[in-house]
Amino acid sequence: GTVSGRKRIVRISHAQSETHPEHLGLLAFKEYVEDNLGDRYEVQIFPNEILGAAQRAIELTQTGAIDFVVAGTANLETFASVYEIFSMPYLFDSVEAYHETMMDTDYMEQIYESTDEAGFRVMTWYNAGTRSFYAKTPIETPDDLKGKKIRVQQSPASVAMTQAFGAAASPMSFGEVYTAIQQGVIDGAENNELALTNNKHGEVAKYYAYNNHQMVPDMLIANLKFLEGLSDEERKIFTDAARISTEVEMENWDEQVAEAKRIAEEDMGVQFSEVDVEAFKEKVLPLHEQMLEENPKIRDFYSHIQEVNKESGQEKGEDES
Amino acid sequence: MDIAVLSGLIILVMLVIMLVAGMPIAVALGVSSICAILPILNFEATVVTGAQRIFSGISVFSLLAIPFFILAGNIMNKGGIAVRLINLAKLVTGRAPGALAQTNVVANMLFGSISGSGTAAASAMGSIIGPIEKEEGYDPNFSAAANIATAPTGLLIPPSNVMITFSLVSGGTSVAALFMAGYVPGFLWGLACMLVIYVLAKKKGYQSTSRFTGKEALQVLLQAIPCLLLIVIVIGGIIFGIFTATEGSVVAVVYSLILSLFFYKSIKLKELPQLFKESAEMTGIIIFLIGVSSIMSWVMAFTGIPTAISDGLLGLTNNKFIILLIINILLLVVGTFMDMTPACLIFTPIFLPVCAALGMNTIHFGIMMIFNLCIGTITPPVGTTLFVGVRVGNVKIETVFKQLLIYFAAIFIVLLLVTYIPQISLWLPGLMGYV
Amino acid sequence: MKALNTLRKGMDRILSSACFVIFAFMVCIGTYQIVVRYFFNSPSTVSEELLTYSFTWMALLSSAYVFGKRDHMRMGFLADKLTGQKRLALEVAIEVLILAFAVIVLIFGGIRIMDLTMTQVTASLGIPMGTVYTVVPLSGVLIVVYTVINIIDLCAGRIEPGDTEETQE
Ligand code: NA
Numbered sequence: 001g002t003v004s005g006r007k008r009i010v011r012i013s014h015a016q017s018e019t020h021p022e023h024l025g026l027l028a029f030k031e032y033v034e035d036n037l038g039d040r041y042e043v044q045i046f047p048n049e050i051l052g053a054a055q056r057a058i059e060l061t062q063t064g065a066i067d068f069v070v071a072g073t074a075n076l077e078t079f080a081s082v083y084e085i086f087s088m089p090y091l092f093d094s095v096e097a098y099h100e101t102m103m104d105t106d107y108m109e110q111i112y113e114s115t116d117e118a119g120f121r122v123m124t125w126y127n128a129g130t131r132s133f134y135a136k137t138p139i140e141t142p143d144d145l146k147g148k149k150i151r152v153q154q155s156p157a158s159v160a161m162t163q164a165f166g167a168a169a170s171p172m173s174f175g176e177v178y179t180a181i182q183q184g185v186i187d188g189a190e191n192n193e194l195a196l197t198n199n200k201h202g203e204v205a206k207y208y209a210y211n212n213h214q215m216v217p218d219m220l221i222a223n224l225k226f227l228e229g230l231s232d233e234e235r236k237i238f239t240d241a242a243r244i245s246t247e248v249e250m251e252n253w254d255e256q257v258a259e260a261k262r263i264a265e266e267d268m269g270v271q272f273s274e275v276d277v278e279a280f281k282e283k284v285l286p287l288h289e290q291m292l293e294e295n296p297k298i299r300d301f302y303s304h305i306q307e308v309n310k311e312s313g314q315e316k317g318e319d320e321s
Numbered sequence: 322m323d324i325a326v327l328s329g330l331i332i333l334v335m336l337v338i339m340l341v342a343g344m345p346i347a348v349a350l351g352v353s354s355i356c357a358i359l360p361i362l363n364f365e366a367t368v369v370t371g372a373q374r375i376f377s378g379i380s381v382f383s384l385l386a387i388p389f390f391i392l393a394g395n396i397m398n399k400g401g402i403a404v405r406l407i408n409l410a411k412l413v414t415g416r417a418p419g420a421l422a423q424t425n426v427v428a429n430m431l432f433g434s435i436s437g438s439g440t441a442a443a444s445a446m447g448s449i450i451g452p453i454e455k456e457e458g459y460d461p462n463f464s465a466a467a468n469i470a471t472a473p474t475g476l477l478i479p480p481s482n483v484m485i486t487f488s489l490v491s492g493g494t495s496v497a498a499l500f501m502a503g504y505v506p507g508f509l510w511g512l513a514c515m516l517v518i519y520v521l522a523k524k525k526g527y528q529s530t531s532r533f534t535g536k537e538a539l540q541v542l543l544q545a546i547p548c549l550l551l552i553v554i555v556i557g558g559i560i561f562g563i564f565t566a567t568e569g570s571v572v573a574v575v576y577s578l579i580l581s582l583f584f585y586k587s588i589k590l591k592e593l594p595q596l597f598k599e600s601a602e603m604t605g606i607i608i609f610l611i612g613v614s615s616i617m618s619w620v621m622a623f624t625g626i627p628t629a630i631s632d633g634l635l636g637l638t639n640n641k642f643i644i645l646l647i648i649n650i651l652l653l654v655v656g657t658f659m660d661m662t663p664a665c666l667i668f669t670p671i672f673l674p675v676c677a678a679l680g681m682n683t684i685h686f687g688i689m690m691i692f693n694l695c696i697g698t699i700t701p702p703v704g705t706t707l708f709v710g711v712r713v714g715n716v717k718i719e720t721v722f723k724q725l726l727i728y729f730a731a732i733f734i735v736l737l738l739v740t741y742i743p744q745i746s747l748w749l750p751g752l753m754g755y756v
Numbered sequence: 757m758k759a760l761n762t763l764r765k766g767m768d769r770i771l772s773s774a775c776f777v778i779f780a781f782m783v784c785i786g787t788y789q790i791v792v793r794y795f796f797n798s799p800s801t802v803s804e805e806l807l808t809y810s811f812t813w814m815a816l817l818s819s820a821y822v823f824g825k826r827d828h829m830r831m832g833f834l835a836d837k838l839t840g841q842k843r844l845a846l847e848v849a850i851e852v853l854i855l856a857f858a859v860i861v862l863i864f865g866g867i868r869i870m871d872l873t874m875t876q877v878t879a880s881l882g883i884p885m886g887t888v889y890t891v892v893p894l895s896g897v898l899i900v901v902y903t904v905i906n907i908i909d910l911c912a913g914r915i916e917p918g919d920t921e922e923t924q925e
């Protein structure tokens with residue numbers, strides 16, 4: 001952080017482009033903070049990883065060189081292993097259960113505090129949608145994944161999940177994926193719909209299967225010393241700004257996903273298919289037991305989510321009947 | 322004062338003083354960047370940022386192609402591939418005026434395309450063809466100028482390390498697309514110089530007398546096939562999805578090792594450690610520079626320097642034609658004083674946003690910039706390829722420079738074509754589906 | 757004085773051998789990565805990370821070695837015109853700045869970043885990130901030793917101030 005003239009410059013780093021919902025959410029954060037504390041704070045947003053990829057940007061947030069950074073939960077795993085839970089396939093039964101869990105600020109706060117020792121605190125979450133597989137050839141059943149080379153994120157959990165589906169997990173950097181699919185080095189990848197349009201993967205992979213294996217949020221984290229140095233009034237404004245940024249991000253997310261789907265379908269000729277999710281789920285459910293066994297820190301959170309799953313399942317049932 | 326302006330001034334002043342004093346460029350970049358953020362951040366945040374940026378600037382998978390292509394180039398240099406390519410080039414140029422100099426150009430394009438190094442081409446070709454040209458009555462300054470003027474074509478014709486560096490610093494532009502984009506500008510550069518040679522040689526009456534019999538021609542062709550196959554395998558393998566661009570560099574190493582160890586038997590097994598060590602050294606020099614300059618890119622982004630510069634440039638005029646001309650001239654000036662890699666690392670984050678704002682394609686910008694910096698490698702006062710060419714050609718910089726001027730004019734025209742006609746760069750990658 | 761020379765030669769030998777070994781290892785892993793993915797359809801999940809970090813170590817160690825040889829890229833067009841005492845003073849000043857940079861950024865910063873990341877593990881190999889970062893302070897220490905020897909040798913006239921090659925690309 002810096003003091004320039006009178007104003008303290010607050011720097012936020014994230015990995016997305018300037019049109020991405022997260023950037024729009026952060027613009028709302030900036031606006032709210034500057035509307036209320038404009039005489040004291042100036043918020044600067046650095047998109048496109050220009051201050052470093054997530055893991056490195058977190059390190060810089062630990063030292064205070066950067067004040068806020070948006071990072072995936074996979075990046076937080078090594079600081080607090082409770083975050084490993086999000087890589088568990090089919091953790092949430094539905095989008096409703098996912099949103100309900102994440103919106104429960106009181107419950108989430110205890111999880112957000114788990115990285116305090118590392119010098120940073122999660123402020124809020126951002127919706128990053130639901131991840132599914134897409135490839136050059138159709139994926140209708142889990143058997144269609146057999147032997148396919150699928151790019152996954154570089155994390156042991158993602159590799160284990162993809163292998164459980166019977167595919168060959170090929171961890172490579174995200175920037176190489178487009179050409180790798182185009183040239184046939186890999187057969188496909190897994191991500192949300194925005195990857196098809198923002199990263200143009202829809203030009204080379206024409207089949208997107210809604211098998212919905214993961215819902216992984218992104219997190220806005222803050223340097224703890226910065227937060228603790230704020231007055232109560234200022235702290236409240238930053239907290240409110242974070243909440244508002246999530247609301248704006250979520251609205252834009254839904255809009256952009258719908259738009260991405262339209263563009264992918266109409267302009268790129270991508271076929272979206274609804275598949276039998278249960279068949280996919282069956283393949284990877286054993287991973288739940290295995291992960292709970294290996295990591296006791298996720299057990300409480302896991303049973304909390306199972307309750308939410310049950311409740312929202314019942315509500316859904318009542319609505320439908 | 323605005324942070325961007327203040328930090329920009331600190332970096333600029335310190336950098337110029339240290340560079341002129343002859344500091345290693347990497348250290349000059351590092352020291353000036355660190356000094357620019359010390360007043361803003363605390364000591365701990367500053368040093369952690371510095372150490373982390375160096376490390377993360379280096380630990381990038383696509384940079385692996387650099388040591389591998391360097392190693393492959395060194396193996397081929399030692400493995401006698403240069404001679405085989407010269408023979409082939411002689412066959413191609415035949416009895417045209419100045420055929421030996423034309424041979425030199427074609428050989429530079431072929432060899433540079435494989436080794437990806439302008440200095441390697443200049444030294445290998447210059448030292449082999451130079452003496453033959455002298456015997457045929459060519460003015461050594463004429464021969465050296467032709468050699469020097471075309472040695473950088475190998476940096477545009479793929480594979481090319483500076484393109485890999487550009488891909489990285491421009492935020493992950495496809496290396497395969499950049500490689501494709503370099504072909505036409507590289508060939509145009511070579512062709513423009515061949516035209517100059519044609520005119521000059523005709524005036525001076527340099528006409529070749531040597532002639533190949535059919536049998537000799539066949540033999541030359543057969544001998545060159547394994548060398549040409551390397552280009553086909555590496556570039557073809559990348560295009561047809563057998564391996565990624567980065568992995569292609571590994572294939573180049575393995576192929577040239579097998580070729581020179583087992584087929585040509587031109588390298589002995591016990592010579593390998595030395596080849597690896599020399600390549601590692603060259604890698605250390607380039608990569609350390611890349612690592613440290615990522616401190617500088619970070620500091621510039623952090624303090625908002627590129628935005629300030631591009632705002633300033635765009636505030637000057639919004640005529641695309643004039644802005645591109647200004648950028649070209651600035652880059653040419655930079656190139657005369659600076660080596661390609663550091664120049665590419667420092668100026669991409671500054672000029673790319675300006676050109677992107679003008680609607681220029683990143684690949685097109687990259688080729689324009691690399692083309693520009695290639696010219697810099699053959700201009701004094703800092704021009705590595707020029708120095709090597711002068712050394713192997715046994716001439717003086719002053720005398721050869723006079724001969725080079727007409728080539729500069731021809732190359733500059735090609736530069737303008739590359740700048741203002743995007744299709745020259747984008748046609749081939751478009752054909753391959755990269756754009 | 758002889759001890760200094762022995763130290764320099766010893767470090768040179770160890771470093772260049774280490775670079776050779778790591779480099780050769782990289783060629784093997786790179787080949788392995790292509791072969792298992794293309795021919796056996798089972799992509800390696802660790803080779804990319806292994807390659808990247810081996811390369812980082814090799815590059816930083818060899819750059820320390822090059823500092824010993826005073827062979828890093830520089831612009832000599834004005835500095836090389838100086839001679840005698842002035843030139844000596846300039847070259848010593850340059851070595852001192854290199855030393856300061858190595859101590860402050862590579863050693864201080866490197867040790868701090870190691871501390872910060874000892875609990876972090878790398879994505880596919882699962883080794884502590886702090887261990888991987890060790891090469892930063894390590895190369896810092898090597899550069900410090902080299903620059904100290906260089907300064908002593910410069911002052912004693914055992915290396916000529918102009919004894920730095922113009923590097924080729
Ligand atoms: Na080349």
Ligand code: NA
Binds near residue numbers: 656659697700701703
């Ligand atoms: Na130059």
